Amino acid sequence: MAHPGTAAGIHAHTSADDDVSKRLLDSAATLSYDPATEIDWDAPLPEDGYGLNPEWSTLYGTRLWDEMTERQRVTLTRHEVCSIMTTGIWFEMILQQMVLRDQYLKNPASAEFRFALTEIADECRHSIMFARACEKMGVPQYRPAAVIAQAGRLFKATAKGELAYGGILVAEEVLDVMQRDWMRGENVLDIVRRTSRIHVVEESRHMKFARQEIRERLRGTGRARRRAAGTGIAVAAYVIVSSMVHRGVYRAAGLDTERALAEVRANQHRKAMMRTSSSHLMAFLGEAGLLNSSAAAVYRRVDML
Template identity: 45%
Template sequence: MQREATAARLLKISAANSYDPGVDIDWDAPLDGERMYAPEHRLSLYGTPLWDSLTPGQRVELSKHEVASIASIGIWFEMLLMRMLLRHITDQDPRSGHVRYALTEIGDECRHSIMFGRMIEAFGAPAYRPHAVDRALGKYLGATAGGVQIFAAALIAEEILDALQREAMADDSLQPLVRMVSRIHVVEEARHIRFARDELARQVARAGKPMLWYSQVMVGRAAYTVTRSLIHPDAYRSAGLDPQAARAAAWRNPRFRETLRWAGDRVTTYLDELGLVRGPARALWRAAALIPD
């Protein structure tokens, strides 16, 4: 069975190539006050008049809080994914490779959430929580999501973050801590993405039209939540900016919207091929800046 073959391959990769962030990262290494935390051209305000008004030190501070915000939302999504994966496998055969790999992935996500939390702490930054409406929707999704919604939502969050981190880990001008955290996450998320893509294709093939229509709406809302939650308004406040004015400038910024489309291109294309970026839900994808206006 293809599902079991995929699980066996991913379990072998997991056994050979996994990290322990508590050991593999030097958490005591000092941060460099002059290094950026993310490539400046990926920051939400880059290219705006507000960006031009910032000093080099303010730009570094903004980059720190944007990365802390993205890591915070990453933790929230990983916790949501863990709940959904546990629901997905609860009634399945625990002897199967599929269940073993899902539990292995949950273990990976536990370490990732701890790693992101320690990184935020090392920055001296706060943890940025999603809006109350998004937290409520997350609870609903965690309690009700079926296979299509579980794996499509997982891919949206995983692949957008993966694109940003692949670029960051290769940029030797950035903070070494950010680069190492990005490298660990990219290596381990690669197998999570493979698992989710394969399982999503199976779930879509089995779903009827009513479920696909419902999934289009829920997946579109998940895409909207991901991109709109990446940079919390309080991250701008922490960097010394007016949060409402800075957020408005970011969402008007064509460079930031292009960054979101770039980061989401692979997953948006894949979900569109599966028929999940269709109908009225496309308005949510446009509002998420993942497809052109």
């Protein structure tokens, strides 16, 4: 029987697919966190605590960074991390709707169905956690541009199969590498270290699930479908990555916005960090046949390749 939501006869959902979901459910049962109790939301924030490791700031390594005061650097990194968090909330809202739509009318007794809903529950907690962290830091919501927000509406309403799970994987993989550094950053705010640790642990299961779903949906498919999906995932990656740090963060730090943006675009250190954070993702996409020349060109535009 063909997998629901895919072309009939392309592939079957196997017991090996369910085994992955069962292992992820076991992991979720033994290693999950409640941010409401795991984080001390009432603890005061030290004035010198960074929002993220300075090396992950978009301006680190530039002439402008060298000219900035320590207060400006702290402010910038706090606004940068909250911009990334609110972008994460935006995409988690998209993710939840795509996963719910994918699981519509599937067997509720299956491990795949149960883990999909477990993932949605995790994402709800993560969004609340990020929102509280930004409120604690006193940083306002940074929303994506109107055209990007509308594109997100279209994507969540139409993306399915490997395209939907590929978009999910892109957002999770890039943030995962960043947060693994933030959770160990000695000069990073404790609230950021703790939210990062929770997100890293729980998102590792989500990434495994997304990879398995992608493999399953592509089983037995041809080159044309893989090429179309690969290009679509790359476009989604472009939108997500280019929306992560809002231009308003530079104004909040008292910087000239246009100069800051120009230095960010020319910042070789930032480009190298982005390529590092995307290396595992690119390797997986290559193995899955989703890294064609068109997709690669898009990834290079946002320094993921």
